[in-house]
Amino acid sequence: MSYRVIALDLDGTLLTPRKTILPASLEALKKAREAGVKVLIVTGRHHCAILPFYQELALDTPAICCNGTYLYDYQAQKVLASDPLEKTQALQVIEMLDEQSIHGLLYVDDAMLYQTPTGHVERTLNWAQSLPPHQRPTFLQVPDLAEAARAAQSIWKFALSHPDTRALQQFAETVENRLGLACEWSWHDQVDIAQQGNSKGKRLAQWVASAGYQMSEVIAFGDNYNDLSMLETVGLGVAMGNADEAIKARADRVIGTNLETGIADTLYREIL
Numbered sequence: 001m002s003y004r005v006i007a008l009d010l011d012g013t014l015l016t017p018r019k020t021i022l023p024a025s026l027e028a029l030k031k032a033r034e035a036g037v038k039v040l041i042v043t044g045r046h047h048c049a050i051l052p053f054y055q056e057l058a059l060d061t062p063a064i065c066c067n068g069t070y071l072y073d074y075q076a077q078k079v080l081a082s083d084p085l086e087k088t089q090a091l092q093v094i095e096m097l098d099e100q101s102i103h104g105l106l107y108v109d110d111a112m113l114y115q116t117p118t119g120h121v122e123r124t125l126n127w128a129q130s131l132p133p134h135q136r137p138t139f140l141q142v143p144d145l146a147e148a149a150r151a152a153q154s155i156w157k158f159a160l161s162h163p164d165t166r167a168l169q170q171f172a173e174t175v176e177n178r179l180g181l182a183c184e185w186s187w188h189d190q191v192d193i194a195q196q197g198n199s200k201g202k203r204l205a206q207w208v209a210s211a212g213y214q215m216s217e218v219i220a221f222g223d224n225y226n227d228l229s230m231l232e233t234v235g236l237g238v239a240m241g242n243a244d245e246a247i248k249a250r251a252d253r254v255i256g257t258n259l260e261t262g263i264a265d266t267l268y269r270e271i272l
Contacts, residue, residue: 003271005211005218006032007204007230008263010043010053011187012223013240016258019127021056028264029057031272038211040064042200044186044226046107046156047072048137049128055135066107066156067184067226068203069194081206083195085155085181092179093158093193094146100171104160104190106145108152111138112159115145120161120190157194165189184226192226201229219270221263223247238266 006029008014014021029039039057041050042064050063054074062073062080070082085093090106097103103116105124114121121139128136142148149155162168165188172183172191182196200222208215218234220227223243231237231251239251240258248254255262 003037003217003219003235005038005040005208005213006267006271007040007042007218007220007234009200009220009222009224009227010041010045010050012242012258013221013227014258014263015053021053022259022261022264024261024264026056028267028272032267033058035272037271038213040204040207042068042204042220042222042227042230044157044159044184044192046112046137047074048110049112049124051137052131052135062207064200064203064207066198067182067186067192067194068198068200068229069156070154071203071207079154081203082154082156083198085157085193085195087149087152087155089179089181089195090149090155090158091146093175093181094149096171096175096178097145097158097160100167102160102162102168102171104158106149106158107156108149109154111140113140113142113145113148115142117141118161119163120159157192159186159190159192161187161190163189186224186226199229200226201231201233204230205233219266221266222251223258236270238262 040061044067047065062071071080073080103118106113182194184192186192216235219236220230220234221238222231223240237252239248239254242257
């Protein structure tokens with residue numbers, strides 16, 4: 001099989017735990033681009049939190065953001081396609097969050113908003129502050145999350161974290177059953193809430209078709225449950241060694257962890 005597209009999740013996959021890209025991965029991806037292969041970031045992140053890696057990889061492709069909620073063109077600095085949450089849906093989620101005392105980030109427009117700092121929020125803020133000013137994503141603490149949602153043009157998703165993952169799972173199930181929204185785990189203690197029907201695999205398939213490729217020509221790398229929709233629908237779905245066993249079982253291939261050179265090794269074997 002001749003692979004013409006590489007789809008990459010970021011956290012837990014391309015990125016190390018220190019949020020860096022391995023030199024071996026950078027070199028292999030550079031060679032793949034030079035050979036005419038398209039490299040696409042497919043992530044749960046907001047587009048403003050992808051910029052440092054997008055620039056380091058020297059990409060010219062759009063990025064699939066917030067688990068497939070939207071496709072962002074960095075060259076034109078605009079959203080190309082999207083399925084955001086409706087404001088009424090977001091306000092219902094916020095009301096339920098207040099009832100359960102669960103907190104997190106609200107992804108809107110060009111920023112990420114929070115009302116109550118959590119460990120996840122503070123870690124993300126610390127990472128942002130470590131970046132050069134021109135690459136820092138916009139994080140804003142707001143006095144009223146509901147009011148901020150009403151003022152937003154587009155609401156991409158919620159990223160919720162809680163020390164009690166069982167309580168978080170129960171909350172996600174309630175949201176799915178009561179509001180009909182999509183809840184996907186993007187980290188062991190983080191669940192994302194977005195519009196029903198959005199997924200990495202669906203948005204990736206749309207872009208692949210629009211660019212004149214086939215999903216069978218795509219290699220995808222991922223490590224978590226929000227990656228399954230693309231790992232199971234591409235030509236070669238590759239799970240990281242640090243993924244849960246359930247993810248590994250549904251991938252075509254399992255490689256080393258995000259601290260090892262498995263991504264580069266796979267690219268040299270399959271493309272280069």
